[in-house]
Amino acid sequence: MKLFGSYTSPYVRHCRIALMQSGLDWEMVELDIHTSKDPGTPTLRVPFLKDGALTLTDSTSIVKYVREKSGREFIADVRELDRYCLANTLLDAAINLFLLERSGVDIGANVYARRQQKRIELILGELDSAPLPERGKLNDADYRVAVAAAWGQFRHRFSIAPHNNLQRLLEIAGEDPVFVETAPPVG
Numbered sequence: 013m014k015l016f017g018s019y020t021s022p023y024v025r026h027c028r029i030a031l032m033q034s035g036l037d038w039e040m041v042e043l044d045i046h047t048s049k050d051p052g053t054p055t056l057r058v059p060f061l062k063d064g065a066l067t068l069t070d071s072t073s074i075v076k077y078v079r080e081k082s083g084r085e086f087i088a089d090v091r092e093l094d095r096y097c098l099a100n101t102l103l104d105a106a107i108n109l110f111l112l113e114r115s116g117v118d119i120g121a122n123v124y125a126r127r128q129q130k131r132i133e134l135i136l137g138e139l140d141s142a143p144l145p146e147r148g149k150l151n152d153a154d155y156r157v158a159v160a161a162a163w164g165q166f167r168h169r170f171s172i173a174p175h176n177n178l179q180r181l182l183e184i185a186g187e188d189p190v191f192v193e194t195a196p197p198v199g
């Protein structure tokens with residue numbers, strides 16, 4: 013199967029983590045979604061995955077597919093699923109602001125952009141209140157929060173300095189070889 017995406021995307025990173033842990037046969041096809049003329053996905057976003065006749069257009073369906081195809085479990089607990097969703101909302105808001113700013117919008121002067129900023133701060137506080145996983149036992153909610161927190165630091169979009177549990181989560185994830193191997197390239 014082929015995973016299409018970039019090495020800087022946190023959503024792609026989570027898919028790569030699941031694929032690396034799966035033992036399945038797969039390859040990464042690097043794609044710049046902003047310059048590609050015909051990217052092959054109606055979302056105009058990465059990641060997307062192709063496995064024979066199957067196309068999946070969102071990291072959530074991809075991670076679930078890969079986990080289940082390799083005999084593992086995706087998130088079964090509804091509270092953990094909600095934590096995973098919160099991390100997605102955090103990422104969506106932060107990536108939106110990042111792309112708007114890149115395209116010339118003054119995000120400090122825009123009312124909706126300020127709401128997105130507020131959303132980011134509130135979600136960081138909420139995610140920080142969750143219990144930490146044991147070393148080597150990260151589930152997909154932990155991975156999603158960890159890739160989101162790491163991306164925020166990588167792109168300087170938000171700080172986790174006031175959030176001790178999120179810092180600790182990144183330390184725990186930093187001991188996970190696949191999390192380390194999928195870190196965004198420096199420079």
Ligand SMILES: N[C@@H](CCC(=O)N[C@@H](CS)C(=O)NCC(=O)O)C(=O)O
Nearest residue numbers: 021022023045057058059070071072
């Ligand atoms: N819900 C999607 C979000 C994917 C997403 O936002 N990807 C970003 C890259 S990190 C993207 O391709 N953005 C391009 C754009 O919004 O134009 C998922 O989970 O896969």
